[in-house]
Amino acid sequence: MHIPEDLLYTPEHFWVRKEDGTALCGITDYAQGELGDVVFVELPKVGAKVRKGERIGDVESIKTVSNLYAPLSGEIVAVNEALREHPELLNQDPYGKGWICRIRCEDEGEWSTLLDASAYRKLL
């Protein structure tokens, strides 16, 4: 199971990468392994304002719908449209081509609530 050291994490198995004041997000390698083959991804809407912990979409795998929760508060400024046609990217490349969305964060203080790789590893 791959847990990159340069990312931050949530207990709900999201990874977050800070880039130019925005947060690039996706699900972790552990999460995709637990889910199994993903067959559908419901993405958040670009422009939507979300609160940390709020449901922003879901994924379906093996007849299971699993909710996705915002790792930080802010505005959704981009989503990975490729997932609509190729949900399998979540399994194949969760930290790369399988990214889910980009959030323009509105509360810098929330970054400190995220876990580093070591803390996330202890959760598993």
Next chain:
Amino acid sequence: MRFQGILRVLQDPPLSGHENMARDAALLEVAEVPTLRFFLWERPTLSLGRHQGVEDLDISCIAAMGLAVVRRPTGGRAILHEDEVTFSFFLPRGERGYSHRFLYELVRRVLIASFEDADIHPDEVFSSQPFLASPACFALSLPHEITVSGKKVAGVAQARGQRGNLFEGSIPLTLDRWRFARCFREKEKVYAELLEGALGLCEIRGDLSRESLVARMVGRFGELFEGVSWGSWNEREFERAEELFREYAFSPIAGEEKIGAPQEGGLAKNRGSG
């Protein structure tokens, strides 16, 4: 394995599909105790998986048969709910949560034990031939599902939220395969898949009653907990179900308002067993 706490059992009266699904979704969102819910349908209802497309459906035929259509909070493919035992099972998340595969296996074992109690003996080895492209749930058996002589006898799907996991299950007593197949554009194909792939429990044991199967399921699910208590909906759950009612009343298919529109006034006030 035994979970802490008492299993609450709910028995709801016949409700519309929209109301049934709103109640299940409310369990997923706000329930605080493990809950096994049995429910009935006001009229035959086709339920679709949360993300299932509608392009395979024959909408005019569904309307002509007077079926309601609803979308489930769980995944998977279409089920025609008629003569069956329908249940949902909510398990609170627990300290670290449980993987959905682990929970599928748990529910599978409970259902197998319940069927064995009723002198119905599921296959020990998974051997069915799934019709991977079929829009009908009962034409598709996955390894976590239950078959008898290679034919699927129970459909179970799952949704995972922050508070826990919800299972929705359909166990047909009898199957009107042609009526089910007529819901789809490719009727003959789906009918052949259902003939080969699905079985109602009363086709195995003609004297099996809904009540006896429910009693056995309550007993077997109850063994997972410290006890069983027949209960009722609490205020918070019921209010959330009312809020969700509109979301689930939204028709999955254009024009379905004519055949599946919710009653005015929202949720029925019956809170089930008490």
